[in-house]
Amino acid sequence: MFSRKEILETIDMVEKEHFDVRTITMGISLLPCIRDDAKTTADLCYDRICKKAEKIVSVAQDLEDEFGVPIINKRVSITPASLLTSSFCGKEVVLAKALDKAAKTVGVDFLGGYSALVQKGMTSYEKSFIESIPEALAVTDRMCSSVNVGSSKAGINMDAVGLMGKIIKQTAELTKDRDGFGCAKLVVFCNAVEDNPFMAGAFHGVGEGETVINVGVSGPGVVHHALKSMKGASVEDIAETIKKTAFKITRTGQLIAKEASKRLSAEFGIVDLSLAPTPVMGDSVAHILEEIGLDSVGGHGTTAALAMLNDAVKKGGVMASSNVGGLSGAFIPVSEDIGMIRAAEKGAITLSKLEAMTCVCSVGIDMVAVPGDTPATTLSGMIADEAAIGMINNKTTAVRVIPVPGKGVGESVEFGGLLGSAPIMAVSPYGCKAFIERGGRMPAPIHSNKN
Amino acid sequence: MKAIVTVIGKDKPGIIAKVSTCLAENNVNIEDISQTIMQGNFTMIMQCGFENASTSLIEIKGRLVELGEKIGVSIHVQHEDIFNAMHKI
Numbered sequence: 001m002f003s004r005k006e007i008l009e010t011i012d013m014v015e016k017e018h019f020d021v022r023t024i025t026m027g028i029s030l031l032p033c034i035r036d037d038a039k040t041t042a043d044l045c046y047d048r049i050c051k052k053a054e055k056i057v058s059v060a061q062d063l064e065d066e067f068g069v070p071i072i073n074k075r076v077s078i079t080p081a082s083l084l085t086s087s088f089c090g091k092e093v094v095l096a097k098a099l100d101k102a103a104k105t106v107g108v109d110f111l112g113g114y115s116a117l118v119q120k121g122m123t124s125y126e127k128s129f130i131e132s133i134p135e136a137l138a139v140t141d142r143m144c145s146s147v148n149v150g151s152s153k154a155g156i157n158m159d160a161v162g163l164m165g166k167i168i169k170q171t172a173e174l175t176k177d178r179d180g181f182g183c184a185k186l187v188v189f190c191n192a193v194e195d196n197p198f199m200a201g202a203f204h205g206v207g208e209g210e211t212v213i214n215v216g217v218s219g220p221g222v223v224h225h226a227l228k229s230m231k232g233a234s235v236e237d238i239a240e241t242i243k244k245t246a247f248k249i250t251r252t253g254q255l256i257a258k259e260a261s262k263r264l265s266a267e268f269g270i271v272d273l274s275l276a277p278t279p280v281m282g283d284s285v286a287h288i289l290e291e292i293g294l295d296s297v298g299g300h301g302t303t304a305a306l307a308m309l310n311d312a313v314k315k316g317g318v319m320a321s322s323n324v325g326g327l328s329g330a331f332i333p334v335s336e337d338i339g340m341i342r343a344a345e346k347g348a349i350t351l352s353k354l355e356a357m358t359c360v361c362s363v364g365i366d367m368v369a370v371p372g373d374t375p376a377t378t379l380s381g382m383i384a385d386e387a388a389i390g391m392i393n394n395k396t397t398a399v400r401v402i403p404v405p406g407k408g409v410g411e412s413v414e415f416g417g418l419l420g421s422a423p424i425m426a427v428s429p430y431g432c433k434a435f436i437e438r439g440g441r442m443p444a445p446i447h448s449n450k451n
Numbered sequence: 452m453k454a455i456v457t458v459i460g461k462d463k464p465g466i467i468a469k470v471s472t473c474l475a476e477n478n479v480n481i482e483d484i485s486q487t488i489m490q491g492n493f494t495m496i497m498q499c500g501f502e503n504a505s506t507s508l509i510e511i512k513g514r515l516v517e518l519g520e521k522i523g524v525s526i527h528v529q530h531e532d533i534f535n536a537m538h539k540i
Contacts, residue, residue: 001483002531006538007455007496011527065509068529251536 014069018221018283019249021256022276023073024060025112025197026266027204027212028052030079038091041084042098049076049102049111052211052266057107059263063256071256072218072418076103077202078113082129089128096136096143103142110185112202114145117192120154120441122163130163134170137182144200150190150387152394156442161387164188165380165436169403172372176405179413183402184335184367188383190390190397195270196326201363201398212269213261214326217253218276219245220337221283223313227291238292239312246273246316254321272326273317274362275309277337279420285309285330286339297339298349306330307360327396329362335415335422336367344423345412351382351425359389364398369413369422372405379403381432392445452501453482453531454508456515460524462493470495470526473518478505493524498531 013019033044053076060071078099085092096114103111114136116126133145147164150156168188172180187201194205197214204212226245230238253271261268277285286297292305310330318324332354334340343349351368358364364386370379383399390397404413407424414421458470467486474481474497483498501508512528519526 001485001498002455002534002538004485004487004494004496007457007534008494010529010534010537011457011459062509065512066530067533068527069533248537252533255532255536 013222017225018278018280019219020070020072021215021253022218023075023197023216024056024071024256024260025075025077025202025214025216026053026056026264027077027195027208027214027269029204029208029210030084031206034084036087038085038088038094041088042095045078045084045095046098046102049078049099050105053106053108055264059260063259067256069252069256073109074107075197075199075202076106076108076111077197077204078111079206080115080117080203081113082116082126083206085129086123086125089125092129092132093136093139096132096140100140100143108142110142110144110199112144112146112199113204114143115147115203117148118157118160119148119151119190120157122157122160127163130160130167133167133186134174134182137171137185138174144185144202146187146189146192146201146203148189148192149383150391150442152191152391153444153448155444156190156384156387156391158384158436158442159439161380161384162377162436162439164383165376165378168379168401169376172403172405179407179415180372180402180404181415184400184415184419187398187400190387191395193326193396197272198274198276198327200400208269209267211264211266213257213264213266214269214272215253215257215260216272216274216276216326217249218283219249220275220277220285220288222249223275224282224284224288224291227288235308239308242309242312243316246313247320250317250320268323270323270325271317271321273313273321273324273328274326275313275330277331277333278418279336279338279341281338284337284339285332286337286343290339296346296348297343298353302353303356303360306332306357310361327362331362331366332357333367334425335369335420336418337420341421341423344425351427355385355389358386358397359393363396364400366398366400367402367419367422368400369402369404369424370427371408371424372403373408374403374427375431375433377433377436378427378431380436382427384436452508454499454501455529455531455534456497456499457527458493458495458519458524460493460519462488462491463523466493466522466524467495469518469522470515473515474499477511477514478503479511
């Protein structure tokens with residue numbers, strides 16, 4: 001029997017501290033669906049997703065009821081779609097529509113994997129695929145897209161970096177009736193991982209099995225609560241408490257992941273140790289940092305506090321799961337975290353500080369709204385900077401930025417739900433057009449040569 | 452399969468009687484029970500065996516939650532594995 005304290009602690013984590021399993025994501029290989037015309041491929045993909053993920057929503061509901069832990073999102077990730085569309089360039093959107101329809105049929109919140117991996121080179125069919133992304137995101141609701149433009153092993157594909165600046169601008173323009181919402185479903189990565197359960201960047205890598213369950217846990221509120229009673233404690237003690245809390249959170253993720261994979265006849269993939277905030281009060285990573293002792297997130301000391309938090313979460317989580325993967329770190333999306341939103345509104349956090357923070361945590365410049373007239377090459381510059389941080393530090397970095405059409409600094413944008421709202425942040429007025437237009441490939445760093 | 456049933460709420464006569472009657476009606480066995488008053492709140496924790504239960508845990512949970520609403524207490528029913536996962540290494 002468990003002690004009363006243990007049982008009530010678990011119940012309080014859910015009832016008062018917003019503890020939940022953020023996502024159960026089913027990765028599905030769509031390689032068997034490749035045909036040489038768009039409609040047949042799209043139909044086969046639709047059927048395969050509907051068959052494999054048929055029970056994901058009902059199984060998640062059962063697990064939520066049995067264990068008493070909310071499971072917020074049910075998602076599907078697929079083989080990077082650029083691998084499926086090589087023989088029907090120009091008609092990629094046919095597939096996008098089928099994927100969106102499949103997501104709606106099985107009832108998942110999002111489907112990720114309208115993706116291309118072009119970190120070293122870009123084929124003609126991958127270029128055509130990437131050019132289809134703005135329209136694909138405009139005509140679908142639940143489909144997410146990502147493009148990997150760099151890696152520690154390959155360097156940075158600056159042609160792709162240049163192209164993605166334009167693609168983000170076009171996506172914003174095609175979804176301007178929704179304040180550029182399409183860009184909230186588009187991530188540009190360096191060192192993208194193949195087993196990420198989180199959106200918008202989830203895809204099912206080619207190194208993965210046929211059907212895999214990956215689980216992302218959450219719990220900023222639980223960590224925050226644990227630290228509330230530690231006024232004046234040393235940083236070492238704070239780190240220790242975060243570790244213990246992360247262990248408990250992750251063990252739950254492991255339990256749910258194992259059980260979900262058994263019931264869905266899929267392999268258990270990984271548990272992603274990320275601390276993922278939501279815009280709800282009491283579920284904020286920024287507020288943890290402020291509890292640690294910052295006047296506001298974004299001020300001096302933020303990077304150090306975040307580094308400690310991120311590391312302690314990993315140390316606690318690693319022992320709790322047999323397989324850790326995905327992005328595994330503290331997320332700092334601006335629009336999805338009430339503490340980050342407030343800090344951005346009062347000017348406490350800037351893009352420069354965000355960039356520094358991404359050196360020590362997951363994942364990058366995430367859900368940041370910028371003025372609609374930001375040049376494409378400046379967006380590419382932001383992507384290049386993040387990719388460089390990822391490449392040099394052997395970590396995943398990303399950019400998910402929304403140049404909100406017709407809006408500027410001082411205004412804000414509302415995306416709703418988990419995506420939240422964001423004040424529009426200032427970008428540097430100094431451009432980098434000539435740098436981006438050089439194109440080519442940034443060579444891999446010296447430490448990539450480990451053999 | 453075992454589950455932990457937790458009952459929390461304002462103390463009043465008959466809570467244990469009503470909750471255990473509901474469990475008995477569904478052929479759920481109470482294997483361990485502890486009850487106390489914490490900060491004025493009635494808190495009861497039961498370890499229950501669902502091996503011979505007349506229906507699924509989810510269905511019985513629904514009945515207990517409904518009962519809780521009727522008598523003004525909050526009732527949780529959770530598979531014991533969640534506590535094993537969190538609190539045992």
